[in-house]
Amino acid sequence: MILRKSDAYIPLRYKLLISYLLLVLTPVIVIGTYAYITSVNSSEEHTRSNLEIAVKQIGSNVDFRLADVIRGSEDIFADQSLSRILSGYYLDYEKYKIMTQYILPKIESAVNLPFLDAKLSIYLNNTNISEFYYDDRKPSEGEGRQYSIYHINRIENAIWYKSLKLNYETQEWIQIESDVTNGKISFVRPVINYETLLPIGLIKMNVNLKDIFYDVDFTKLGKDSLLFVVDGNNQLLYASSRVDSESNLLSGAKGGYVSQPNQYMQIKQKISNMDASIIAWVPTSSFQENSQKVRNLTILICMLSLLVLTLISWLMSRYFSKRFLKLIRSLTAFKEGDFHKRMVVPGKDEFSQIGQAFNDMASNMESLISEVYLSKLEKKEVELQVLHSQMNPHFLYNTFSSISRMAKLGEIEKMHEMIRELAKFYRLTLNKGEMIISLEKELQIIQSYVDIQRIKFGNRVVVTYEIDETLLELDTVKFILQPFVENVLEHAWYDDEIHLIIRIGVDGNDICLEVQDNGLGMKQESIEQVLDPSEKGIGYGIRNVDQRIKLQFGKGYGVSIESVVGEGTKVQIRFPKYRHSN
Known part of the structure; x- marks a missing residue:
């Protein structure tokens, strides 16, 4: 059997291999990453804490000496x-x-x-x-x-x-x-x-x-650190000897503002008795040395684990995939119509039980498939026909009443036009007894129905169509729009005029038909009663459409209603893109 590109698949042994690797490597990677991050953060926090304590102690010593000066001035003040x-x-x-x-x-x-x-x-x-x-003299010794x-x-x-x-x-x-x-x-x-x-x-x-x-000494924080004092305007006031010897580290600081370089971490301690701060710059490289050692060790362990576990996983997946291949070959033959195919799996384990179960299934399926499949198709067709035959024909009675009233009033031309549109409507509706029709025919049915109602109500009914014509060649269940338009004309009048919008559009892979009006609207409890299959005597036509769509396309599709009292109602009918094969 030659596989086309679209038929390509991932063999089970590869899936088993990947699953084994994921199951084993995931905790290894997570634990390794957690251990690495935790150790790095702990090391950095510990180092930073020690540095902060050292800088704080330096600040306390400075504050003590400044307080000594302030106390001396206080004696006079x-x-x-x-x-x-x-x-x-x-x-x-x-x-x-x-x-x-x-x-x-x-x-x-x-x-x-x-x-x-x-x-x-x-x-x-x-x-x-x-x-x-x-008189401008230097003090004597001890003075x-x-x-x-x-x-x-x-x-x-x-x-x-x-x-x-x-x-x-x-x-x-x-x-x-x-x-x-x-x-x-x-x-x-x-x-x-x-x-x-x-x-x-x-x-x-x-x-x-x-x-x-004099406590502001870089040697107390490490040989690569900088320690200096800035005033309240962030200008350099005092610096440790290393800054003096390597002036490029604080380039331009003495003539302007001190700006922290990217490669240094900053610790700042406010001096209480002076508008100034002690600043320590510690190179981030001092933190990264230990971090790199931990990272390299973690990567090495993960790589070795990957190699060993890959080998083990490959051997295990190869062992199990051989038995699955037997089952796949048998299922492929069964799919192609060879119901006589049987599989032999030696041993006394789950695979042998699968083989025996497959053989029994094949025997049963071969005898029952035609009977069950055909009987379900016939049942589904009968249910669709029964639901369609139960459509509420009120609009037909109303139409004949209107024709009778026109005859009494002598409105022969309007009566003639209504009869002609009624004939057109039923010619489209009957459609040789078919339950599935194109969206184009469904649109013609609703247009014919609207034309009949316009004869009856005149300009009081305004209908707007918003149609995606590229969808009209697709198919749908017959006679699903008319009950909603009829429901609007019977129950939604709010004023002398009512406006309807009929839409046919697409949402992803689904077709969406919508009937929207500007009428009275509905309360939420009324909407729930209309769509409740157990309700009697309310919204029968709408439930009928909902049941027919669910029967044809599945329970994930059907009718939904949105309504605001006093503003109007929007009904949406959703079903998949569908083309009926004759």
Whole structure:
């Protein structure tokens, strides 16, 4: 037997092989993938967690030292007695006493920080207080902390001072004057007159950035990591030594904004006591080394499993497919009409039982196929004819009543036209007793019926046809549209005029006939009663059409109704594309 391309099929042994592979490889792949993803994620999360803890600890240390500076300024800011002294007016002999006995000891105590060397400068509006400062000398050994008193006119025109907008709550870390060049930063806040709560001066604590951020060291996170500090405007404030030595890693950072490169993971820790953040960049390659080892091992195990299981599956599928091939050859012969074909399967297992069952089936089928098949065809034909003969002939009685009324009124021409259309209608309907007709003839039947009704109702009936003419050569069960149009004209009148739309179209592989009106509409319970086979006396013609279609084409087809009260009803008749073979 030569197979055409359209007859090609996949042998059972290949299906068995594929099924075995899927059944065994699926859990292997799923478990391997899950183990790989879990281990990679766990490793990355663990590493990231450790790095976050380290960066957080660095941030805590920095915050502690910044708090030390803030506490030193607080000693001056919160001292109301000192505030009153700095606001007062004194004679020359009083100035020395106040300066030496109270002001300078207080300032020296404030600048004497336990962990940082700071330079404290106080700028006062009160020029009555004498200035006190060092003459541009470096402090002696053990004298790392300096303090000074200046008059505010030294800085009142400076841009940085004007931008401060001093008030009671002002506290800022800024780099001013030569701070950027010298690697320093200043903490500024006002000196307050507590009677008026207005600034009477400025406190400036100047410290080295390295003294504050010496914990910001890349070696604590790994040799390939970067660690630096940015201010609130995301500009570089301080960087670890590696960034200084490899400036290309933060290209342009010192003159602009810091932008994270793609090959680094970022960890950011906000500094509480300064508008700044510690940022750590850790190369993603450090995460990927372990991930690649796990991936390679997983792939190797999966490939070895694939080879071994493929061999086992091939041997098993080959063993079982031999017996199936015997059954296939017997069934093929049976399909081609050789009902004498029998199969012999040795052994005492399920295959031998299948062979025996096939042989018994073949014997029974050979004797019964003609009788059963023909009897079912005859029964189906009889049922179709009975259903068709039960179609409601009300429209015929109504038509004769209309003809009689026209005769009494002397409307001979209209009566003649109605009789002619009625004859045409029955000539199409009878159709030599055939139950299956073309869609074209079904359309002619409904057009003839509509013409009869137009004679009766005149312009009050408006019918629109939407027909896909390419479908008219296909076949359908006869007389399925007329009951729905008749139902509209008898029960759906809403006004003096009624509009119907009759459609013949296609939906996928199905033919869809539709009758839509703009009449009274139906409630959902009425629709359910009409389509319920057990109902009596309501919607008989519609149920009849539904039963005839289901009998001819199957239960998946038939009639469906959509309706909205006061807007109208749409009935759809659905059946497969069908061509009756004579």
